[in-house]
Amino acid sequence: METIRRMESKVRSYSRSFPVVFKRAKDAFLFDSKGTRYIDFFAGAGTLNYGHNNEMMKEKIIDYLKNDGIIHGLDMATVAKTDLLNKLESIIFKPRNLDYKVQFTGPTGTNAVEAALKLARMIKKRSNIISFTNGYHGLTMGSMSVTANAYYRDKAFIDRSDVSFLPYDGYLGKEVNTALYMRRFLEDNSSGVDIPSAIILETVQGEGGIHVASDKWLREIEAMCHEFDILLIIDDIQVGNGRTGYFFSFEKAGIKPDIVTLSKSFGGYGLPLSVVLFKRDLDIWKPGQHTGTFRGNNLAFVSATAALDYWKDDSFSKEIFRKGEIIEARLIMLKEKYPELKAEVRGRGFIFGLAVSPAQRASKIAQECFKNKLILELAGATNNVIKFLAPLTISDDILSEGLSILEKSISNVLKESK
Numbered sequence: 001m002e003t004i005r006r007m008e009s010k011v012r013s014y015s016r017s018f019p020v021v022f023k024r025a026k027d028a029f030l031f032d033s034k035g036t037r038y039i040d041f042f043a044g045a046g047t048l049n050y051g052h053n054n055e056m057m058k059e060k061i062i063d064y065l066k067n068d069g070i071i072h073g074l075d076m077a078t079v080a081k082t083d084l085l086n087k088l089e090s091i092i093f094k095p096r097n098l099d100y101k102v103q104f105t106g107p108t109g110t111n112a113v114e115a116a117l118k119l120a121r122m123i124k125k126r127s128n129i130i131s132f133t134n135g136y137h138g139l140t141m142g143s144m145s146v147t148a149n150a151y152y153r154d155k156a157f158i159d160r161s162d163v164s165f166l167p168y169d170g171y172l173g174k175e176v177n178t179a180l181y182m183r184r185f186l187e188d189n190s191s192g193v194d195i196p197s198a199i200i201l202e203t204v205q206g207e208g209g210i211h212v213a214s215d216k217w218l219r220e221i222e223a224m225c226h227e228f229d230i231l232l233i234i235d236d237i238q239v240g241n242g243r244t245g246y247f248f249s250f251e252k253a254g255i256k257p258d259i260v261t262l263s264k265s266f267g268g269y270g271l272p273l274s275v276v277l278f279k280r281d282l283d284i285w286k287p288g289q290h291t292g293t294f295r296g297n298n299l300a301f302v303s304a305t306a307a308l309d310y311w312k313d314d315s316f317s318k319e320i321f322r323k324g325e326i327i328e329a330r331l332i333m334l335k336e337k338y339p340e341l342k343a344e345v346r347g348r349g350f351i352f353g354l355a356v357s358p359a360q361r362a363s364k365i366a367q368e369c370f371k372n373k374l375i376l377e378l379a380g381a382t383n384n385v386i387k388f389l390a391p392l393t394i395s396d397d398i399l400s401e402g403l404s405i406l407e408k409s410i411s412n413v414l415k416e417s418k
C-alpha cells in the first residue's frame with residue numbers, strides 16, 4: 001500500500017475502503033498478496049456478474065490470444081465483432097422482439113451515456129434532457145450533468161443548463177405518483193421545464209441507493225415519451241446484463257426504450273466494452289461523427305460473445321431469481337432481528353440494498369465486514385445503503401457464508417455502539 005499512497009492520486013477511492021493489495025481473484029473470491037481470501041459482494045460495481053476469471057470465458061480468451069486474434073482494430077470489421085453482433089441479434093434481440101442498431105463507443109460506461117445524449121439531442125434538435133433525483137450516469141461532462149449527487153458535481157463547475165431534474169418514482173413518498181407530477185410539467189409551457197429531447201433513467205438506481213422504479217411508473221414514463229415526442233434512454237449500465245434477473249432490466253415492465261446504454265458486465269470477463277443500442281430509425285449518425293480510438297475492444301468481444309451463452313434459455317434467469325430470494329429473505333430477517341438499524345430492504349432480482357440509520361452505521365458495518373473478509377460497497381446520497389452486488393454465478397454456500405459474515409458484522413457494530 002505504501003507505493004499506492006505515495007504515487008497514486010488522492011482521487012483513488014476503493015483502495016481506501018479496502019486497504020489491502022489484491023493479487024488474485026476467482027469466481028466470488030478475491031485474494032490479497034498474502035493469500036487471504038475475501039468474499040466479493042461488490043463484483044466490480046456490477047462488472048463481474050459472471051464472476052472473476054470465469055473459466056468458460058477464460059478459455060475463449062486464451063485461445064484467441066494464442067491464435068493472434070486482432071486485439072486493436074479501431075472500429076474495423078473483425079470476425080470477433082461479427083460473432084458478437086450475430087449472437088446479440090439471435091440470443092438477445094430476436095427473442096425479445098427488439099430491433100436495435102449497435103454503436104460501439106469508448107470503453108467505459110460514461111462514453112456510452114455521452115453518445116446516447118448526443119444522439120438524442122441531434123435527433124430531436126432540442127437541448128434539454130430530463131434526468132431524475134439520485135440518478136447516476138457517469139462523470140464526464142455530459143454524463144455528469146445528468147448525474148444528481150452533489151458530491152460529484154459541486155466542485156466541477158460544469159454547465160448545469162440543459163438538464164432538468166425531476167423526482168424519481170417514490171422520491172416524494174409512496175403515495176405520490178411522480179409520473180403525474182412530470183406530466184403536469186410537460187403539459188404546462190409555463191412550468192419552466194422545456195420539452196426535452198430525451199428522458200434518461202435507471203430502472204433500479206444503483207449508485208443512488210437501490211431505488212426501484214415500479215413497472216407501472218416505467219410504463220407511464222414510456223407513454224409520456226410517446227405522447228410528447230421524447231426519446232426514452234434506459235441506462236442499463238449497472239442493472240442490465242442480468243442483474244435484475246432479466247438480460248435487460250426494463251423487460252419486466254414490458255417497455256421498449258428508444259435508446260439503451262450497456263457496459264460493465266457486457267464485456268463478460270471484466271474487460272471494458274460499452275455500447276449504445278437504438279431503434280433502427282434513430283441511426284442518423286454520419287460516418288465517424290462520434291469516433292474514438294478504443295471503440296470496440298476485440299478481446300472483450302470474445303468474452304462478451306461467450307457470456308451471451310448464459311442467455312440461450314431461461315435457466316440462468318431462474319437461478320438469479322432463486323438466489324435473489326435467498327438474499328432478500330436474509331435481509332428481511334436481519335431488519336426484523338435488529339430493529340435498532342431502522343433498516344429498509346430495497347431491490348429486485350439480484351441487486352439489493354439495506355438502508356440503515358444513522359448513515360455512519362452503514363460505513364461502520366461495511367468496515368467491519370471487510371475486517372471479517374467480506375467486500376461490499378455503500379450507495380445512496382449519504383452512503384447509508386449497504387449494497388449487495390455479488391456475482392450472479394455465486395454458489396449458494398458462499399452466498400450464505402457472506403450473509404453470515406454480514407450478520408456477525410452488524411451484531412458486532414451494534415454491540416460496540418451500546
Ligand SMILES: Cc1ncc(COP(=O)(O)O)c(C=O)c1O
Nearest residue numbers: 108109110136137138235237238
Ligand atoms: C447507471 C450507470 N451509468 C453510468 C455509469 C458510468 O460508467 P463508468 O464508470 O464505466 O463510466 C455507471 C457507473 O457506475 C452507472 O452505474
